[in-house]
Amino acid sequence: MKKITQLCLMLLFFVMSSAIYAQTITGTILDESGPLPGANIMEKGTTNGTTTDFDGKFSLNVKENSGSIVVSFIGFTNKTVKFTVVAGETKDLGSITLASDNALDEIIVTAVSFAVDRETPVAVSTIKAQEIEAKLGSQEFPEILKSTPGVYATKSGGGFGDGRLSLRGFSSENVAVMINGVPVNDMENGAVYWSNWAGLADVTSAMQVQRGLGASKVAVPSIGGTVNILSKTTDVEKGGSISVGVGNDGYQKYGATVSTGLLDSGWAVTASGAKTKSDGYIDGTQAEGYNYFLNVSNQLNDNHKISFTTFGAPQWHGQRQNRSTIETYRNAESGTRFNPDWGLRDGNVVNIEDNFYHKSQSSLNHYWTIGEKSSLSTALYASWGNGGGGGTAGDSNLFKQRIGGDDQPVDIDNIVEINRAAGAQGFGSEAYLRASRNDHSWFGALSTFKTDLNDNLAFVAGVDLRTYTGKHFSEVTDLLGGAYALDNNNVNNPNAALQVGDKRDYWNDGDVGWQGLFTQLEYNNDVLAGFISASVSNTSYRRVDYFNYLDSDDLQETDKYNFAGFGIKGGANYNLNENNNVFVNIGYLEKAPGFDAVFLNYDNEHINEDAVNQKIFSFELGYGYRSEKFAANVNLYHTKWDDRSFTDNFTEDNIDYFVNLLGVNALHQGAEFDFNYRPSDKLTLTGMLSLGNWEWDNNVLDVQVYDEANNAVGDPIDLYIEGLKVSDAAQTTAALGLNYEVMDKTFFSVDYNYFGNYYADFDPNDRTTEGAPQSWKAPDYSTFDASVRYGFDFGSFDAVLTARMNNVFDAEYIADARDGADHDAATALVWYGFGRTFNFSAKINF
Numbered sequence: 001m002k003k004i005t006q007l008c009l010m011l012l013f014f015v016m017s018s019a020i021y022a023q024t025i026t027g028t029i030l031d032e033s034g035p036l037p038g039a040n041i042m043e044k045g046t047t048n049g050t051t052t053d054f055d056g057k058f059s060l061n062v063k064e065n066s067g068s069i070v071v072s073f074i075g076f077t078n079k080t081v082k083f084t085v086v087a088g089e090t091k092d093l094g095s096i097t098l099a100s101d102n103a104l105d106e107i108i109v110t111a112v113s114f115a116v117d118r119e120t121p122v123a124v125s126t127i128k129a130q131e132i133e134a135k136l137g138s139q140e141f142p143e144i145l146k147s148t149p150g151v152y153a154t155k156s157g158g159g160f161g162d163g164r165l166s167l168r169g170f171s172s173e174n175v176a177v178m179i180n181g182v183p184v185n186d187m188e189n190g191a192v193y194w195s196n197w198a199g200l201a202d203v204t205s206a207m208q209v210q211r212g213l214g215a216s217k218v219a220v221p222s223i224g225g226t227v228n229i230l231s232k233t234t235d236v237e238k239g240g241s242i243s244v245g246v247g248n249d250g251y252q253k254y255g256a257t258v259s260t261g262l263l264d265s266g267w268a269v270t271a272s273g274a275k276t277k278s279d280g281y282i283d284g285t286q287a288e289g290y291n292y293f294l295n296v297s298n299q300l301n302d303n304h305k306i307s308f309t310t311f312g313a314p315q316w317h318g319q320r321q322n323r324s325t326i327e328t329y330r331n332a333e334s335g336t337r338f339n340p341d342w343g344l345r346d347g348n349v350v351n352i353e354d355n356f357y358h359k360s361q362s363s364l365n366h367y368w369t370i371g372e373k374s375s376l377s378t379a380l381y382a383s384w385g386n387g388g389g390g391g392t393a394g395d396s397n398l399f400k401q402r403i404g405g406d407d408q409p410v411d412i413d414n415i416v417e418i419n420r421a422a423g424a425q426g427f428g429s430e431a432y433l434r435a436s437r438n439d440h441s442w443f444g445a446l447s448t449f450k451t452d453l454n455d456n457l458a459f460v461a462g463v464d465l466r467t468y469t470g471k472h473f474s475e476v477t478d479l480l481g482g483a484y485a486l487d488n489n490n491v492n493n494p495n496a497a498l499q500v501g502d503k504r505d506y507w508n509d510g511d512v513g514w515q516g517l518f519t520q521l522e523y524n525n526d527v528l529a530g531f532i533s534a535s536v537s538n539t540s541y542r543r544v545d546y547f548n549y550l551d552s553d554d555l556q557e558t559d560k561y562n563f564a565g566f567g568i569k570g571g572a573n574y575n576l577n578e579n580n581n582v583f584v585n586i587g588y589l590e591k592a593p594g595f596d597a598v599f600l601n602y603d604n605e606h607i608n609e610d611a612v613n614q615k616i617f618s619f620e621l622g623y624g625y626r627s628e629k630f631a632a633n634v635n636l637y638h639t640k641w642d643d644r645s646f647t648d649n650f651t652e653d654n655i656d657y658f659v660n661l662l663g664v665n666a667l668h669q670g671a672e673f674d675f676n677y678r679p680s681d682k683l684t685l686t687g688m689l690s691l692g693n694w695e696w697d698n699n700v701l702d703v704q705v706y707d708e709a710n711n712a713v714g715d716p717i718d719l720y721i722e723g724l725k726v727s728d729a730a731q732t733t734a735a736l737g738l739n740y741e742v743m744d745k746t747f748f749s750v751d752y753n754y755f756g757n758y759y760a761d762f763d764p765n766d767r768t769t770e771g772a773p774q775s776w777k778a779p780d781y782s783t784f785d786a787s788v789r790y791g792f793d794f795g796s797f798d799a800v801l802t803a804r805m806n807n808v809f810d811a812e813y814i815a816d817a818r819d820g821a822d823h824d825a826a827t828a829l830v831w832y833g834f835g836r837t838f839n840f841s842a843k844i845n846f
Contacts, residue, residue, distance in 0.1 A: 025092075026057070026059045027058060028058075028096070030096065039052045043060065048061075065087060069081050071098060118573065118581050119573055121529070122212060123212055126206060127145065140153070140161065142163045147686070147753060152166040158281060159320060160285065161194050168668055170668070177227045180229070180231055181446060182363060188595035189595060195317070196385070200311075200313070204229055204231060207230070209225060209228075214226035223641060238261030242843070242844050246840055247838055248281065248839075251278045253276045255275070256273060256274075268296075275288075275290050276291075281337065284339045284351055286351070289315030291311070292312060294309070295307065295308070303368060304367070309362065313359075315356070315358075317355055319355055320339040326826075344412060350433075355388075358386055361381065373452040374451040377447070380445050381443070382443050383440075388438050389436050390436075390477060391433070392432075398415050416481035419480050429480060432476060432478060433477045434505070437474070440470040442468045464517075464537075465515055466514040468513075470509065470512070472508050473507040476504055484498055486498070490546075503547075507545075508602075513538075517537075520533035526575075530573070534568045537564070537565045538563070539563045548603050548604070555605065558607070570585065571583060572584060572585075583621075584619075584620065584622070586620075588618075591614040592613060593645040598611050606658070608647070617642075618637070620637045622635045623635075629678050630675070630678075631676045633672075633673070635673075641667075658706055665698045666694065670691050670692035670693055672690045673690075674686075682740055684737075687737065688734065692731040703719055719764050719767055720770050720772045724774055724775070727762055728758075731756070731758070746790045758778045759778075760777075761817065762819035775823060797846050801840075801842050807835055810836040818830070
C-alpha cells in the first residue's frame with residue numbers, strides 16, 4: 001500500500017507541475033432547450049479538443065492565434081466557428097447553438113432511444129469514441145464498461161472475443177444489446193456473442209448503457225438494461241486515418257479508414273478495415289480476426305435521406321472452455337495461464353476447443369421529414385452468420401493423455417497413432433475433432449413514426465418485425481489420422497462412415513418469428529419531462545429435426561408455438577432547479593420463455609406445455625446534481641423477476657434426463673452512485689459505487705425428473721434456493737478514475753476498479769436439502785489500469801501515440817467460478833483474470 005501511495009503522490013506531483021500556458025478560447029454550447037453538456041469541441045485540422053461541462057461551457061487552449069473550431073454532438077448538426085485570439089489571452093466566443101439534425105444516419109433509428117441528461121428518467125452512462133480508443137486497447141469490448149455502475153465484465157475463458165457482460169446481476173440473455181437501433185441478442189436464447197462484434201470498437205461513435213427498463217422504444221423486453229451502440233456515420237469532411245498497434249503475447253493490429261467527404265452530388269462514403277492477430281495471453285488461444293465497415297449515404301432532398309451500412313468481423317481463435325481448480329493452476333507450469341484444451345501434433349499447436357465465426361450485419365435506413373411536426377424513420381436489415389465452436393468426439397479419455405505432466409498439452413500424436421492403427425484394421429477413428437455449428441439468417445424491419453401534438457407533447461409509434469432461422473449441427477473437422485468416423489445418430493443414414501465436413505450427432509433448425517408494436521407519449525416543458533409507453537409482441541417457435549426423425553415422418557417438423565408478450569412503463573424527470581433533478585420510472589413486462597424451455601430434451605416430442613411467460617416488475621428512483629465543476633447521480637432500484645424460464649438436461653449412466661422448473665423467482669435490488677468532478681479544465685476525476693443485493697426469492701417444491709422417454713423418474717424433489725445469492729456477477733463494485741491533460745493534446749489517465757461479493761455460479765438442481773448453503777464466495781479483488789495519449793504534428797498530418805497498461809500491479813484474482821461439491825475454494829472450478837498486459841498504438845489522421 002505504501003508503494004501505491006508513493007506512486008499516486010508522484011503522479012499527482014507530475015501532472016500538477018506540467019501545466020503550460022497558451023492562448024485560450026471559451027464559450028457555451030446550447031441547444032434549443034438550454035446548455036448541452038458533453039459536446040465535443042475540436043480545433044479544426046488538429047486532434048486538439050475538449051468537451052463541454054455540465055453547464056455547456058468549455059475552455060480550450062488553441063495552437064494557432066486564428067482558426068476554427070468544430071462543435072459536434074450526437075443528434076445535432078456539426079457547427080464550425082472561426083476565432084482570433086491574442087497570444088496569452090482568452091477569447092470568449094459566447095453562446096453557440098447547435099441545431100437538431102434529424103438527417104444523421106447514425107440516429108435515424110436510435111435517436112428516440114438515446115437518453116438525454118436531466119430529461120429522460122432512466123439511470124444512464126455514456127461512453128464516447130475518444131474514451132474507447134484511449135482505454136480499450138486489447139481488452140474485450142464489454143470491458144470498456146467495467147467502471148459503469150451495475151456492470152460486471154470479464155474475459156471468461158480468455159479467448160479472443162469470449163468476454164461476457166452482466167448488468168445488475170442479469171446476464172446478457174436479459175440485457176438488450178442494440179447496434180444502430182437494431183437488436184442483436186440471439187433470437188433463440190437471447191445471448192450476445194461478443195466475438196461476432198470484435199471490430200465494433202473501431203467504428204463506435206458512442207455507447208450508452210441504460211440500466212433498468214431503459215428508454216428504448218422498440219418492443220425489446222430487457223430486464224437488466226440496454227446497451228445502445230452507435231456506429232460512426234459517413235464523415236462530412238474528406239480524409240481518413242491509418243493505425244497500427246502492438247502488445248503483449250504477439251498482439252498486432254493494423255487498420256485504415258477513408259472517407260470521400262460530402263460530394264457535390266450529395267453522396268458520401270466512409271470505409272474502414274482492420275486486421276488483428278495474437279498468440280493469446282492464455283495458453284493455446286492464438287487468434288486472427290478481421291473487421292470491415294462501410295457506410296454510403298445520400299441526402300436525396302430536404303425531406304429524404306438514405307443510408308446503407310454494412311459491417312462484420314470474421315475471426316478464428318483458440319479457446320479455454322474448461323475451468324480448473326485453484327490447486328491445478330498453482331501447480332501448473334504456466335500458472336494462471338494454464339489451459340487444458342489444446343495439444344501438440346508434430347510439434348504444432350492443435351486447438352481442441354476453438355471458435356470460428358463471421359456474422360455480417362447490413363441495414364438500409366431511410367429518414368423522411370413529413371412536415372414541420374412529423375417524421376418517419378425506417379430500417380430494413382439483414383444478418384447472416386456462419387461458424388461455430390470446436391471440441392472433441394469419440395473416446396474422451398484419449399484427450400486426457402498429455403505430453404508429460406497433467407499441466408502439459410494433450411498428446412495429439414498418440415491419438416493419431418491409435419487412429420491409424422484402427423484404420424489399418426478397417427475401423428474408424430477412436431477419437432477425433434468436431435465443431436458445433438450455429439449458422440443463421442436473420443431479417444428485420446424497424447419503423448418509427450413521431451409527431452408533435454403541441455409544443456410540449458409528442459406521440460411516437462412503431463413496428464418491429466423479425467424472422468430468424470438458426471441451423472444447428474455438428475460436423476467432423478479432423479479425423480486425426482483416421483480413415484473415417486462412425487456415427488449412428490442419423491435415423492436417415494444409420495451407421496454412417498463420416499469424412500471431414502460431414503454432419504454428425506445432431507442436425508436441426510430453429511425458426512423464430514417476432515412481431516412487435518410499440519407506442520409512447522412524451523411530455524417536456526423544460527422543467528418536467530415524462531413518458532408513458534406500451535408495447536405488445538408475439539414470439540413464435542418452430543423446430544425442424546433432420547436426424548431424430550425419418551424424412552417421411554410428420555414429427556420432423558413441429559407446429560408453431562406462439563407466446564404473446566407485453567410491456568408498459570412510464571416515468572418522469574423533474575428539474576428542481578438548474579442544479580438538482582429527480583426522476584422515477586416504473587414498469588411491468590411479460591417476456592416469452594426461451595426456445596429451449598419450449599422444446600425439452602432436444603427433440604420434437606417433448607413439448608413443454610407448461611411453458612409460461614416470464615414476468616418482470618421494476619421500480620426505480622433517481623437523483624442528479626449538476627454544477628459547473630461537479631456532477632453526481634444516485635439511483636435506487638427494485639426488480640422482481642417471476643416465472644423465470646429454467647430447464648435443465650443431464651446424463652447419468654448413458655440415460656438422458658431433463659427437469660422443468662416452474663415458478664422460479666428472483667429479486668434484484670440495490671443502490672448506485674457515480675460522480676464526475678472537474679476541478680480545472682485539465683483535470684477530471686470520476687468515481688462510482690454499486691451495491692447490489694440479488695437473491696433467489698422462493699423455494700421450488702415438487703419438481704419432477706423425467707427420462708428421455710418422458711417418463712417420470714422417482715419421487716418429486718424439492719429445491720431449497722430461497723435466500724441464496726444470484727451468482728456469477730460481483731454484487732459490489734466501485735471505481736475511481738483520473739484523467740489529466742499533461743500538455744496540449746497529451747492526456748494521462750488512471751483507473752481503479754474494485755469487485756466484491758462474487759458468488760460462484762451454481763446449479764439450483766443441486767440444492768435438494770433444506771438449509772442449502774450459499775455457493776462459494778470468491779475473494780474480492782481490485783485492479784489498476786493506466787493510459788497515456790500523446791498528440792503531435794507529423795509533417796502536415798496529425799498523429800496520436802497511445803500507451804495502455806491493464807492490471808498495472810499484476811494482481812492475481814478469480815474472475816469467474818463454478819461452485820464445487822463442498823462449496824469451498826478447494827472444489828470450485830475457476831478462471832483467473834489476466835495479469836499485467838500492455839498495448840501501444842499509433843494513428844495518423846490525413
